[in-house]
Amino acid sequence: MHVLKRSPDLTDPLAPYLDVDRTRVEHECWVIGHMVAGLDGTAAVQGKVGPLSTGPDQSLFRRMRRIADIVMVGAETVRRERYGVARLDAQARAARTSAGRPATPPVAVVSRSLDLDWTARIFTDSPDHARTHVITCAASDPGRRARAAEVAEVIVAGDDRVEPAEAFAALAARGHRVVLCEGGPTWLGEIVAADRLDELCLSISPLIGGDPLPVCVNPVGAGIAEFELEGVAAEDSTLFLRYEKKQKAGEPNE
Numbered sequence: 195m196h197v198l199k200r201s202p203d204l205t206d207p208l209a210p211y212l213d214v215d216r217t218r219v220e221h222e223c224w225v226i227g228h229m230v231a232g233l234d235g236t237a238a239v240q241g242k243v244g245p246l247s248t249g250p251d252q253s254l255f256r257r258m259r260r261i262a263d264i265v266m267v268g269a270e271t272v273r274r275e276r277y278g279v280a281r282l283d284a285q286a287r288a289a290r291t292s293a294g295r296p297a298t299p300p301v302a303v304v305s306r307s308l309d310l311d312w313t314a315r316i317f318t319d320s321p322d323h324a325r326t327h328v329i330t331c332a333a334s335d336p337g338r339r340a341r342a343a344e345v346a347e348v349i350v351a352g353d354d355r356v357e358p359a360e361a362f363a364a365l366a367a368r369g370h371r372v373v374l375c376e377g378g379p380t381w382l383g384e385i386v387a388a389d390r391l392d393e394l395c396l397s398i399s400p401l402i403g404g405d406p407l408p409v410c411v412n413p414v415g416a417g418i419a420e421f422e423l424e425g426v427a428a429e430d431s432t433l434f435l436r437y438e439k440k441q442k443a444g445e446p447n448e
Protein backbone atom coordinates (compact mmCIF):
# COMPACT_ATOMS: atom_id res chain seq x y z
CA MET A 195 0.00 0.00 0.00
CA HIS A 196 1.11 3.56 -0.55
CA VAL A 197 -0.28 7.00 0.18
CA LEU A 198 -1.23 9.10 -2.86
CA LYS A 199 0.45 12.49 -2.69
CA ARG A 200 -1.22 15.64 -3.95
CA SER A 201 0.13 16.89 -7.30
CA PRO A 202 -0.31 20.38 -8.81
CA ASP A 203 -3.89 21.10 -9.90
CA LEU A 204 -4.87 20.01 -13.41
CA THR A 205 -5.52 22.92 -15.75
CA ASP A 206 -8.02 20.74 -17.64
CA PRO A 207 -9.82 17.97 -15.70
CA LEU A 208 -10.29 16.10 -18.98
CA ALA A 209 -6.53 15.93 -19.62
CA PRO A 210 -5.92 12.51 -17.97
CA TYR A 211 -8.79 11.07 -20.02
CA LEU A 212 -7.65 12.64 -23.29
CA ASP A 213 -4.20 11.09 -22.76
CA VAL A 214 -5.48 7.49 -22.83
CA ASP A 215 -4.61 5.51 -25.95
CA ARG A 216 -7.93 3.98 -26.98
CA THR A 217 -6.60 2.49 -30.20
CA ARG A 218 -5.33 -0.57 -28.27
CA VAL A 219 -8.54 -2.38 -29.06
CA GLU A 220 -9.02 -6.05 -28.33
CA HIS A 221 -12.18 -6.02 -30.44
CA GLU A 222 -13.39 -3.54 -33.06
CA CYS A 223 -14.01 -0.68 -30.65
CA TRP A 224 -13.06 0.61 -27.19
CA VAL A 225 -15.88 0.77 -24.64
CA ILE A 226 -15.81 3.21 -21.72
CA GLY A 227 -18.31 3.11 -18.87
CA HIS A 228 -18.81 6.44 -17.10
CA MET A 229 -20.75 6.23 -13.84
CA VAL A 230 -21.15 7.96 -10.50
CA ALA A 231 -21.71 6.13 -7.22
CA GLY A 232 -22.36 7.12 -3.63
CA LEU A 233 -20.04 5.95 -0.86
CA ASP A 234 -22.41 2.98 -0.43
CA GLY A 235 -22.21 2.16 -4.15
CA THR A 236 -25.66 3.50 -4.95
CA ALA A 237 -26.32 4.59 -8.54
CA ALA A 238 -29.39 6.82 -7.98
CA VAL A 239 -31.33 8.78 -5.41
CA GLN A 240 -35.09 8.32 -5.75
CA GLY A 241 -34.64 7.16 -9.32
CA LYS A 242 -32.48 10.06 -10.43
CA VAL A 243 -28.73 10.48 -10.79
CA GLY A 244 -28.83 14.28 -10.29
CA PRO A 245 -28.72 14.34 -6.47
CA LEU A 246 -25.75 11.97 -6.60
CA SER A 247 -23.67 14.02 -8.97
CA THR A 248 -21.54 16.81 -7.50
CA GLY A 249 -20.48 19.92 -9.44
CA PRO A 250 -17.06 18.48 -10.34
CA ASP A 251 -18.71 15.23 -11.48
CA GLN A 252 -21.24 17.05 -13.65
CA SER A 253 -18.44 19.05 -15.21
CA LEU A 254 -16.44 15.92 -16.08
CA PHE A 255 -19.60 14.13 -17.30
CA ARG A 256 -20.25 16.89 -19.86
CA ARG A 257 -16.60 17.07 -20.96
CA MET A 258 -16.17 13.30 -21.37
CA ARG A 259 -18.49 13.33 -24.36
CA ARG A 260 -15.73 15.06 -26.30
CA ILE A 261 -13.86 11.75 -26.27
CA ALA A 262 -16.77 9.69 -27.62
CA ASP A 263 -17.52 8.65 -31.17
CA ILE A 264 -20.93 7.68 -29.83
CA VAL A 265 -22.66 7.88 -26.43
CA MET A 266 -24.62 4.76 -25.47
CA VAL A 267 -27.35 4.50 -22.85
CA GLY A 268 -29.99 2.03 -21.68
CA ALA A 269 -33.65 2.85 -22.35
CA GLU A 270 -34.66 3.06 -18.68
CA THR A 271 -32.14 5.85 -18.11
CA VAL A 272 -33.50 7.68 -21.15
CA ARG A 273 -37.04 7.35 -19.80
CA ARG A 274 -36.20 8.37 -16.23
CA GLU A 275 -33.68 11.09 -16.93
CA ARG A 276 -35.40 12.47 -20.05
CA TYR A 277 -32.12 12.15 -21.86
CA GLY A 278 -31.32 14.64 -24.57
CA VAL A 279 -28.72 14.78 -27.33
CA ALA A 280 -25.04 15.28 -26.46
CA ARG A 281 -24.04 18.93 -26.35
CA LEU A 282 -20.46 20.21 -26.16
CA ASP A 283 -19.00 23.65 -25.62
CA ALA A 284 -17.47 25.59 -28.52
CA GLN A 285 -13.91 24.60 -27.61
CA ALA A 286 -14.72 20.88 -27.51
CA ARG A 287 -16.64 21.08 -30.79
CA ALA A 288 -13.73 22.90 -32.44
CA ALA A 289 -11.23 20.32 -31.13
CA ARG A 290 -13.31 17.53 -32.61
CA THR A 291 -13.87 19.13 -35.99
CA SER A 292 -10.20 20.07 -36.33
CA ALA A 293 -9.40 16.39 -35.72
CA GLY A 294 -11.78 15.48 -38.56
CA ARG A 295 -14.57 14.25 -36.29
CA PRO A 296 -18.23 15.36 -36.18
CA ALA A 297 -18.76 18.33 -33.82
CA THR A 298 -20.83 16.24 -31.41
CA PRO A 299 -21.32 12.49 -30.95
CA PRO A 300 -24.70 10.84 -31.51
CA VAL A 301 -26.51 9.07 -28.69
CA ALA A 302 -27.48 5.38 -29.05
CA VAL A 303 -30.41 4.09 -26.98
CA VAL A 304 -30.57 0.35 -26.22
CA SER A 305 -34.09 -1.06 -25.96
CA ARG A 306 -35.99 -4.28 -26.54
CA SER A 307 -39.46 -2.90 -25.79
CA LEU A 308 -39.01 0.27 -27.90
CA ASP A 309 -41.33 1.87 -25.36
CA LEU A 310 -39.83 5.30 -25.98
CA ASP A 311 -41.28 8.76 -26.54
CA TRP A 312 -40.50 9.41 -30.20
CA THR A 313 -41.40 13.11 -29.77
CA ALA A 314 -38.75 13.59 -27.06
CA ARG A 315 -35.80 15.94 -27.64
CA ILE A 316 -33.37 13.04 -27.91
CA PHE A 317 -35.05 12.25 -31.24
CA THR A 318 -36.32 15.65 -32.39
CA ASP A 319 -33.14 17.62 -31.57
CA SER A 320 -30.52 15.29 -33.02
CA PRO A 321 -28.48 17.04 -35.71
CA ASP A 322 -27.88 15.48 -39.13
CA HIS A 323 -24.21 14.84 -38.29
CA ALA A 324 -25.17 13.01 -35.08
CA ARG A 325 -28.53 11.35 -35.62
CA THR A 326 -29.76 9.47 -32.57
CA HIS A 327 -29.45 5.69 -32.89
CA VAL A 328 -31.80 3.06 -31.49
CA ILE A 329 -30.23 -0.35 -30.92
CA THR A 330 -32.76 -3.13 -30.60
CA CYS A 331 -33.23 -6.84 -31.30
CA ALA A 332 -35.16 -8.78 -33.93
CA ALA A 333 -37.84 -9.72 -31.36
CA SER A 334 -38.86 -6.08 -30.91
CA ASP A 335 -42.25 -4.95 -32.21
CA PRO A 336 -42.01 -4.30 -36.00
CA GLY A 337 -44.48 -1.39 -35.81
CA ARG A 338 -42.45 0.34 -33.12
CA ARG A 339 -39.28 -0.35 -35.08
CA ALA A 340 -40.80 1.35 -38.13
CA ARG A 341 -41.78 4.33 -35.94
CA ALA A 342 -38.23 4.46 -34.54
CA ALA A 343 -36.81 4.52 -38.07
CA GLU A 344 -38.74 7.75 -38.77
CA VAL A 345 -36.77 9.63 -36.10
CA ALA A 346 -33.58 7.62 -35.56
CA GLU A 347 -31.07 5.28 -37.13
CA VAL A 348 -32.16 1.79 -36.13
CA ILE A 349 -29.70 -1.05 -35.57
CA VAL A 350 -30.89 -4.61 -34.99
CA ALA A 351 -28.23 -6.44 -32.99
CA GLY A 352 -29.39 -9.78 -31.64
CA ASP A 353 -32.48 -11.98 -31.77
CA ASP A 354 -34.32 -11.95 -28.41
CA ARG A 355 -32.11 -9.32 -26.82
CA VAL A 356 -29.43 -6.88 -27.84
CA GLU A 357 -26.13 -8.74 -27.84
CA PRO A 358 -23.37 -6.33 -26.83
CA ALA A 359 -20.88 -7.87 -29.28
CA GLU A 360 -23.28 -7.46 -32.21
CA ALA A 361 -24.12 -3.91 -31.16
CA PHE A 362 -20.45 -2.89 -30.97
CA ALA A 363 -19.68 -4.56 -34.30
CA ALA A 364 -22.52 -2.57 -35.92
CA LEU A 365 -21.30 0.69 -34.34
CA ALA A 366 -17.71 0.05 -35.41
CA ALA A 367 -18.91 -0.65 -38.96
CA ARG A 368 -20.39 2.87 -38.89
CA GLY A 369 -17.02 4.28 -37.80
CA HIS A 370 -17.73 4.52 -34.06
CA ARG A 371 -14.56 3.19 -32.46
CA VAL A 372 -14.83 4.83 -29.01
CA VAL A 373 -18.15 4.08 -27.31
CA LEU A 374 -18.98 6.00 -24.13
CA CYS A 375 -21.60 4.10 -22.12
CA GLU A 376 -23.32 6.35 -19.59
CA GLY A 377 -25.31 3.52 -18.02
CA GLY A 378 -27.61 2.65 -16.67
CA PRO A 379 -26.55 -0.14 -14.35
CA THR A 380 -28.55 -2.84 -16.17
CA TRP A 381 -27.10 -2.18 -19.62
CA LEU A 382 -23.62 -1.68 -18.14
CA GLY A 383 -23.97 -5.11 -16.50
CA GLU A 384 -24.74 -6.64 -19.89
CA ILE A 385 -21.59 -5.09 -21.33
CA VAL A 386 -19.43 -6.34 -18.45
CA ALA A 387 -20.96 -9.83 -18.63
CA ALA A 388 -20.08 -9.91 -22.33
CA ASP A 389 -16.47 -9.03 -21.35
CA ARG A 390 -16.63 -5.84 -23.42
CA LEU A 391 -15.99 -3.08 -20.87
CA ASP A 392 -12.47 -1.80 -21.59
CA GLU A 393 -12.45 1.16 -19.21
CA LEU A 394 -14.53 2.31 -16.25
CA CYS A 395 -14.50 5.96 -15.18
CA LEU A 396 -16.17 5.97 -11.79
CA SER A 397 -16.87 9.07 -9.73
CA ILE A 398 -17.39 8.55 -6.01
CA SER A 399 -19.75 11.08 -4.51
CA PRO A 400 -19.51 11.85 -0.79
CA LEU A 401 -22.95 10.68 0.27
CA ILE A 402 -24.74 7.60 1.55
CA GLY A 403 -28.38 6.64 1.38
CA GLY A 404 -29.55 6.38 -2.23
CA ASP A 405 -31.54 3.66 -3.93
CA PRO A 406 -30.62 -0.03 -3.56
CA LEU A 407 -29.27 0.02 -7.12
CA PRO A 408 -25.56 -0.66 -7.67
CA VAL A 409 -23.68 1.08 -10.51
CA CYS A 410 -23.49 -2.24 -12.34
CA VAL A 411 -26.22 -4.90 -12.18
CA ASN A 412 -24.70 -8.26 -13.01
CA PRO A 413 -26.98 -10.55 -15.01
CA VAL A 414 -27.71 -13.89 -13.32
CA GLY A 415 -24.83 -16.29 -13.91
CA ALA A 416 -22.31 -13.62 -14.92
CA GLY A 417 -18.79 -14.22 -13.70
CA ILE A 418 -16.35 -11.85 -12.01
CA ALA A 419 -14.72 -9.20 -14.19
CA GLU A 420 -11.37 -7.83 -13.05
CA PHE A 421 -10.00 -4.32 -13.54
CA GLU A 422 -6.79 -2.45 -12.78
CA LEU A 423 -6.55 1.05 -11.34
CA GLU A 424 -5.03 3.43 -13.90
CA GLY A 425 -5.88 6.86 -12.53
CA VAL A 426 -7.04 8.70 -9.42
CA ALA A 427 -8.00 12.35 -9.07
CA ALA A 428 -10.07 14.36 -6.62
CA GLU A 429 -11.87 17.67 -6.47
CA ASP A 430 -13.36 18.80 -3.19
CA SER A 431 -14.77 15.54 -1.78
CA THR A 432 -15.46 13.82 -5.11
CA LEU A 433 -13.08 11.05 -6.10
CA PHE A 434 -12.46 10.17 -9.75
CA LEU A 435 -11.23 6.65 -10.42
CA ARG A 436 -10.18 5.28 -13.78
CA TYR A 437 -9.92 1.55 -14.29
CA GLU A 438 -9.08 -0.57 -17.29
CA LYS A 439 -9.98 -4.18 -17.88
CA LYS A 440 -7.31 -6.50 -16.55
CA GLN A 441 -5.58 -8.07 -19.51
CA LYS A 442 -4.95 -11.77 -19.74
CA ALA A 443 -1.47 -12.82 -20.79
CA GLY A 444 -1.00 -12.65 -24.55
CA GLU A 445 -3.79 -10.13 -25.18
CA PRO A 446 -2.98 -7.13 -27.41
CA ASN A 447 -3.01 -4.53 -24.60
CA GLU A 448 -0.20 -6.25 -22.75
Ligand SMILES: NC(=O)c1ccc[n+]([C@@H]2O[C@H](COP(=O)([O-])OP(=O)(O)OC[C@H]3O[C@@H](n4cnc5c(N)ncnc54)[C@H](OP(=O)(O)O)[C@@H]3O)[C@@H](O)[C@H]2O)c1
Pocket residue numbers: 228229230231236237238240241242243246267268269270271272274275304305306307308309330331354355356357376377378379380381382384409411
Ligand atom coordinates in the same frame (compact mmCIF):
# COMPACT_ATOMS: atom_id res chain seq x y z
N1 LIG B 1 -25.05 6.47 -11.27
C1 LIG B 1 -24.95 6.60 -12.58
O1 LIG B 1 -23.88 6.92 -13.09
C2 LIG B 1 -26.16 6.34 -13.43
C3 LIG B 1 -26.03 6.34 -14.82
C4 LIG B 1 -27.16 6.09 -15.60
C5 LIG B 1 -28.37 5.83 -14.96
N2 LIG B 1 -28.46 5.86 -13.63
C6 LIG B 1 -29.73 5.56 -12.95
O2 LIG B 1 -30.04 4.21 -13.22
C7 LIG B 1 -31.46 4.04 -13.28
C8 LIG B 1 -31.80 3.35 -14.59
O3 LIG B 1 -30.94 2.26 -14.77
P1 LIG B 1 -31.47 0.79 -15.05
O4 LIG B 1 -30.37 -0.13 -14.73
O5 LIG B 1 -32.79 0.61 -14.38
O6 LIG B 1 -31.76 0.82 -16.62
P2 LIG B 1 -30.83 1.04 -17.91
O7 LIG B 1 -29.63 0.17 -17.85
O8 LIG B 1 -30.66 2.48 -18.16
O9 LIG B 1 -31.84 0.53 -19.02
C9 LIG B 1 -32.35 -0.79 -18.94
C10 LIG B 1 -33.13 -1.00 -20.21
O10 LIG B 1 -32.22 -1.08 -21.30
C11 LIG B 1 -32.69 -2.03 -22.23
N3 LIG B 1 -31.79 -3.16 -22.22
C12 LIG B 1 -30.83 -3.48 -21.31
N4 LIG B 1 -30.19 -4.60 -21.68
C13 LIG B 1 -30.76 -4.97 -22.86
C14 LIG B 1 -30.52 -6.03 -23.77
N5 LIG B 1 -29.54 -6.95 -23.60
N6 LIG B 1 -31.30 -6.12 -24.88
C15 LIG B 1 -32.28 -5.22 -25.12
N7 LIG B 1 -32.53 -4.17 -24.30
C16 LIG B 1 -31.77 -4.07 -23.19
C17 LIG B 1 -34.08 -2.42 -21.76
O11 LIG B 1 -34.95 -1.46 -22.31
P3 LIG B 1 -36.50 -1.73 -22.60
O12 LIG B 1 -37.14 -1.82 -21.26
O13 LIG B 1 -36.94 -0.51 -23.37
O14 LIG B 1 -36.58 -2.99 -23.38
C18 LIG B 1 -33.94 -2.27 -20.26
O15 LIG B 1 -35.17 -2.15 -19.58
C19 LIG B 1 -32.06 5.42 -13.17
O16 LIG B 1 -32.48 5.59 -11.84
C20 LIG B 1 -30.91 6.35 -13.47
O17 LIG B 1 -31.04 7.55 -12.78
C21 LIG B 1 -27.37 6.08 -12.84
